[in-house]
Amino acid sequence: xxxxxxxxxxxxxxxxxxxxxxxxxxxxxxxxxxxxxxxxxxxxxxxxxxxxxxxxxxxxxxxxxxxxxxxxxxxxxxxxxxxxxxxxxxxxxxxxxxxxxxxxxxxxxxxxxxxxxxxxxxxxxxxxxxxxxxxxxxxxxxxxxxxxxxxxxxxxxxxxxxxxxxxxxxxxxxxxxxxxxxxxxxxxxxxxxxxxxxxxxxx
Amino acid sequence: xxxxxxxxxxxxxxxxxxxxxxxxxxxxxxxxxxxxxxxxxxxxxxxxxxxxxxxxxxxxxxxxxxxxxxxxxxxxxxxxxxxxxxxxxxxxxxxxxxxxxxx
Amino acid sequence: xxxxxxxxxxxxxxxxxxxxxxxxxxxxxxxxxxxxxxxxxxxxxxxxxxxxxxxxxxxxxxxxxxxxxxxxxxxxxxxxxxxxxxxxxxxxxxxxxxxxxxxxxxxxxxxxxxxxxxxxxxxxxxxxxxxxxxxxxxxxxxxxxxxxxxxxxxxx
Amino acid sequence: xxxxxxxxxxxxxxxxxxxxxxxxxxxxxxxxxxxxxxxxxxxxxxxxxxxxxxxxxxxxxxxxxxxxxxxxxxxxxxxxxxxxxxxxxxxxxxxxxxxxxxxxxxxxxxxxxxxxxxxxxxxxxxxxxxxxxxxxxxxxxxxxxxxxxxxxxxxxxxxxxxxxxxxxxxxxxxxxxxxxxxxxxxxxxxxxxxxxxxxxxxxxxxxxxxxxxxxxxxxxxxxxxxxxxxxxxxxxxxxxxxxxxxxxxxxxxxxxxxxxxxxxxxxxxxxxxxxxxxxxxxxxxxxxxxxxx
Numbered sequence: 041x042x043x044x045x046x047x048x049x050x051x052x053x054x055x056x057x058x059x060x061x062x063x064x065x066x067x068x069x070x071x072x073x074x075x076x077x078x079x080x081x082x083x084x085x086x087x088x089x090x091x092x093x094x095x096x097x098x099x100x101x102x103x104x105x106x107x108x109x110x111x112x113x114x115x116x117x118x119x120x121x122x123x124x125x126x127x128x129x130x131x132x133x134x135x136x137x138x139x140x141x142x143x144x145x146x147x148x149x150x151x152x153x154x155x156x157x158x159x160x161x162x163x164x165x166x167x168x169x170x171x172x173x174x175x176x177x178x179x180x181x182x183x184x185x186x187x188x189x190x191x192x193x194x195x196x197x198x199x200x201x202x203x204x205x206x207x208x209x210x211x212x213x214x215x216x217x218x219x220x221x222x223x224x225x226x227x228x229x230x231x232x233x234x235x236x237x238x239x240x241x242x243x
Numbered sequence: 244x245x246x247x248x249x250x251x252x253x254x255x256x257x258x259x260x261x262x263x264x265x266x267x268x269x270x271x272x273x274x275x276x277x278x279x280x281x282x283x284x285x286x287x288x289x290x291x292x293x294x295x296x297x298x299x300x301x302x303x304x305x306x307x308x309x310x311x312x313x314x315x316x317x318x319x320x321x322x323x324x325x326x327x328x329x330x331x332x333x334x335x336x337x338x339x340x341x342x343x344x345x346x
Numbered sequence: 347x348x349x350x351x352x353x354x355x356x357x358x359x360x361x362x363x364x365x366x367x368x369x370x371x372x373x374x375x376x377x378x379x380x381x382x383x384x385x386x387x388x389x390x391x392x393x394x395x396x397x398x399x400x401x402x403x404x405x406x407x408x409x410x411x412x413x414x415x416x417x418x419x420x421x422x423x424x425x426x427x428x429x430x431x432x433x434x435x436x437x438x439x440x441x442x443x444x445x446x447x448x449x450x451x452x453x454x455x456x457x458x459x460x461x462x463x464x465x466x467x468x469x470x471x472x473x474x475x476x477x478x479x480x481x482x483x484x485x486x487x488x489x490x491x492x493x494x495x496x497x498x499x500x501x502x
Numbered sequence: 503x504x505x506x507x508x509x510x511x512x513x514x515x516x517x518x519x520x521x522x523x524x525x526x527x528x529x530x531x532x533x534x535x536x537x538x539x540x541x542x543x544x545x546x547x548x549x550x551x552x553x554x555x556x557x558x559x560x561x562x563x564x565x566x567x568x569x570x571x572x573x574x575x576x577x578x579x580x581x582x583x584x585x586x587x588x589x590x591x592x593x594x595x596x597x598x599x600x601x602x603x604x605x606x607x608x609x610x611x612x613x614x615x616x617x618x619x620x621x622x623x624x625x626x627x628x629x630x631x632x633x634x635x636x637x638x639x640x641x642x643x644x645x646x647x648x649x650x651x652x653x654x655x656x657x658x659x660x661x662x663x664x665x666x667x668x669x670x671x672x673x674x675x676x677x678x679x680x681x682x683x684x685x686x687x688x689x690x691x692x693x694x695x696x697x698x699x700x701x702x703x704x705x706x707x708x709x710x711x712x713x714x715x716x717x718x719x720x721x722x723x724x725x726x727x728x729x730x731x732x733x734x735x736x737x738x739x740x741x742x743x744x745x746x747x748x749x750x751x752x753x754x755x756x757x758x759x760x761x762x763x764x765x766x767x768x769x770x771x772x773x774x775x776x777x778x779x780x781x782x783x784x785x786x787x788x789x790x791x792x793x794x795x
Contacts, residue, residue, distance in 0.1 A: 067684070071691035071774070078769035085763045089698040096696045100703075103694075147699050147761045162715045172420075172496040174715040176707065205701075214700035221699060249571050258461060266572045268651070269744075271469075273447060282651065288383045292460075299460035305388040307443050307451035307468050309424040310744030311569040315465030320458075416560055420717060420795050424741040426560050465563075496717060 068100075085149035095205060104210035111209040119206045122199050122217065125224050130194040130231050134241075137233030140226050141166055147221055156221040158201075158230055163213070166233065167240045176212060183234040185242040197231045245339040252327045252345040259321035259345045261292060263314045263329050271306040286334055287312065293328045294321050294345075304331075321345055387450050393442060393477070396450040400440055402479045402486040408433060411489035413478050422470030422495040429464055431480040431487070436462035438481035445474035470495050561793070570662060570739040570791040573654060573746040577663025580656055586636030595631035597624070597664065608668035609788045612777045614679035621685045623776045625661045625750050626768035632657065647767040648754065649745035661748045662737040662791050673733060673788050675780035682777065689778030692771060693723070698761040704775070706760075718795065729782035735792035742795065749776060 072090075081087050095114060098106050106114070124130070143157020160166055163176035166183075187193050199206055202217030216222040222230070233239050246266035253260050265287065272284025290302035299318050323345050330340040387399030397403055414428040429439055439462055440453040446469070456462050462480065470476075470493055477490040581592045581604070597607035598615065612623040622630060632638045649658055677683055696703040707715060708723040721728035736749035753772045757765050765771050 063687075067687040068691045068695075070684075071688045071695060074688060074770050074774065075692060075695070075765075078766045078771040079757075079763045080766065082764040085698075085758075085761065087763050089761065089763055092697050096701055099701075100694065100696055104696075148758045149764055150758060172717045174713070174717075176710075176713050176715065176720075212701075212706045214702070219699040246572065246576060249575060251567075262465075262567045264567060264569055264572050266569075266576075269469075271447075276651065294458070297458040299456065299458045300464075301455040301457070303383055303388070303453045305448055305451050307446050307448065307470075309467040309469050309741075311572060311739075313465070313467050313567045313569065315428075315567065316454075317461040317463050318459050319461060421742050423744060424564075426563050428563075465567075 083149035084147070084151060084153050095209065099210035102210070106209055115206055115209050118203050118209075118215075118218070119199070122202050122206070123224075124195070124198065125228065130191075130198045130228060131235060132225060132228030132230075132232045134229070134232040134236045134239035136226075137229035137231070137239075138167060140222070140229055141233055142170070147219075156226075158216065158222060158226070160230070168243070169240060180234055181241060183241055184237065184239070189235060189237055194231055194235050197234050198227060201227050201230055245337055248329060248331075248339060248341040250327060250329055250341055250343040252325075252343055254321075254323050254345060255317075258317045258319045259294070259325070259327075261316045261318065261327055261329075263292075263312075265312045265314075265331060265339075267310070267312060267331075267333065269306065269308055269310045269312060273306070284334060287331045288334050289332045290314065291328075291330045292316055292318075293330075294318055295325050296328075384450075384453065387453075388448060390450060391448060393444050393449050396442055396448075397479070400450065400453060400479065402440070402481070402488075405479055405486035405488040408480065408487035408489055411478050411480050411487060413476060413489050413491040415476055415491050415493050417492075418494045418496055419470060420496055422472065422493075424467045425470050425493055425495075426465070426467050427476060429466075429478045431462040431478075431482070433462075433480055433482045433487055436480045436482040438462075438479075439464055440479040440481075441466065441468070442477040442479070443468060443470055443474050444477055446471050449477075564741075564793045568739055568791070568793045569744070570666075570737065570746060570793065573659045573662040573737075573739075574666040574791065575663075576654075577659035577661070577666075580660055581663055586632065586638045588635065588637035590635050590637075592628075592631050592635060592660070595628070595635060597627055597631075604664055604667045606668055606671055608665045609671045609673045610676060612682070612685065612773050612780060613676045614682050619681075620770075621679075621681050621773050621777060623749075623768070623773045623780075624664055625657055625748050626773060628660050628664065629657050629768050632660075644767040648751045649747055654746050658737070658746055658748055658751075661750075662746060665737050665788075665791050668788055669790065671788055673730070673780060673784050673786055675777060675784050677781055685774045685777035686781050689774035689776070692775055693778055700761045702760040702762075704756065704760070723779050724782065726782055726786065729779045730786040733780060733783045733788060734790055735794050736790060738790065738792040738794040740794045747794075 075090055076087070079087060079090060092100060095118070098110060098114065140158045141160035144159035144162055145151055146156025146159070160180075161170055161173045163174040165173040165175075165179035165181050168181060183197070184193065201222070203215040204211045204213035205215055214221065217227055234241055236242070248266070249264040251262045267287055268285055269287065270282050270285040272281065274282050276282050284306060286306050287304045287308070290300070290304055291298055292300040300316050302314070304312075325345045326342055327345060328340060328342040330338065332338040384399060387396055390396035390399050397405070410432040412428075412430045412432070415425060419425045427441065429441060431439060436456070438453060438455050441451050441464075442449040443451055451468050452464070452466055454464050468476075473492070473494045475490050475492050477488060480487045584591050594601045596615075596617070597604060598610055598613050599607050608624050611627060612621050614621050615627065618630065629640065629643050632643060633640050643655070643657060646652065647655055647657065649655065677686060693704040694709075696706070704723065707713070707720050708728065711722045711725070711728070713720045721731040723729050723732055732752075733749075736747070736752055738747060739745075740747050750767060750772060753775060754765060754767070
């Protein structure tokens, strides 16, 4: 399935833990132990979700500011996990994309397995008709119009949605393809929402 | 038995301002529960406000009123110490009546 | 059923005072405590049906009715709405949420010094016009305001 | 399957030299008036949208007649009634200021309680009293701890009552005891801990000023101003659904939306988070119970 719980190699993890002064390390260790004791699996949200994967471990230990060398290496590693569509087509239907951008459901303990929306409007301005949008991420209004409609930008949009960490290791945005929250067709539809010249985003 | 209301009645200028908080689900009969079954309608239908025994507001209520309803009214000619009684009846016949004095 | 409920209400409210009122013949149709719950009006599924059922098929626009409501509501579960009529002899105010499954939300009859003014909190199923009907000297007047219901985030 | 994240020994070594997140041990600000924060405010307010502005316009009206009062009333009744297997009231419950003292107790929790040798937040302490004084079973109280169509659980009404007896008082979350200080530090780590399928921590949404999700302003809970904004609203009557909720619910539902598994009701994790946020808000006046969108 998706790439959760990827352990850092033993050596790296030991070094990471040794990096922190003992008190901070103690508090983090206590926090993790406490959560593992206090939480329980519910619905599709299993206890394994409390484990950090390698990327999360690095971001958690660097206050989301990893050293450049590590960030570059890990961004490259993330990029290697992106699966581009086999048919080579990156654009779907922008109307379907708008619905996915609106839907904020998916992956919580109250959601059914397999059903996820993009929740894009939670954080981004996208289509001009939707005035209820968040500001955690940048505005994507006129995304294609200002950046150009070329295949490179299509690919950029696809990979960014698939795995936001490729260009910014500790980005706040989820890795939608990587985590399995969105499937290939959904990502294509979102790319179309951003990149189709006839999408309201680009009017 | 229904939970008590909270009634506040205060003189503001020449009128008594009456605010009422009610504890009621105001279920529309349109919603479904977790199992997909319709939750039966359960809502206040009638509301009476009386000052010193005289009805000042006679209200009819439908399902559009929010859960735990809040109502506000103004009554001229009332004075501090006057007794305010608020009563409601819902569609199941459940009812409640509470009172306070205007301050 | 409704008659029965009404009787219960009379017993429950204002203690013995209303019984006295009843004896004094104050509770005639059209007066205090008169109206049965107007089932046909509250069950009406569109604005026209509801207006007809409350007798307000024809209502004149009036600037003397004040409708205070938010321009935008983040969710429609609790929308504060204040209405008031400055039309002389206003005896009744009704509030209708045009796009709700059952538009009529409340009808208030005012008497014995009550100012024709009411504060309520209503559910709005979606963005809708909130329409107020005032009855004064047997005639009907109307004013309205649109409330936009938007999609919310986590909800505070 | 290929493992994409393989740190080379070299990379790991360089990571070892960087400053860890909690290296500079943060202390909660003492209860002084926050002049600086007040001056800093305008920059953080850049993103007030029309919905929020409109809501704020009606906030006074809504707060003036807040259905939370109904639950305060009910909580007061429950506090005084003899209930439970032991047929006892809660009037001997010690909320930190001595048995039976309710006034001013809420703004001083979470705090260390010597009788249990642990830090407890308000609702946790109330549940503790229901168990020890009245004989209710903790497992039963944890079964359906949040308000729903099925009703409002007693601890919710009780917490609302207790909170209302601190209205207008300054938050003063104690940080004297070693366990209180530890709860703060551990709470801070939990607040910043990213995990789960979406890589979210509390800080992802609540770690920066002036951000919002959809139209809702996200308080930056690592700052005094943001922390008070959240402490302020809870317990709160939530307009969505029309339910009375406590901060236990807010924490629970945040973890749900963080895509985490479910935290235990009145658990150490929640107490630690509330200690972190509460201590951050210390010194400011508590005006709850509130009303929430």
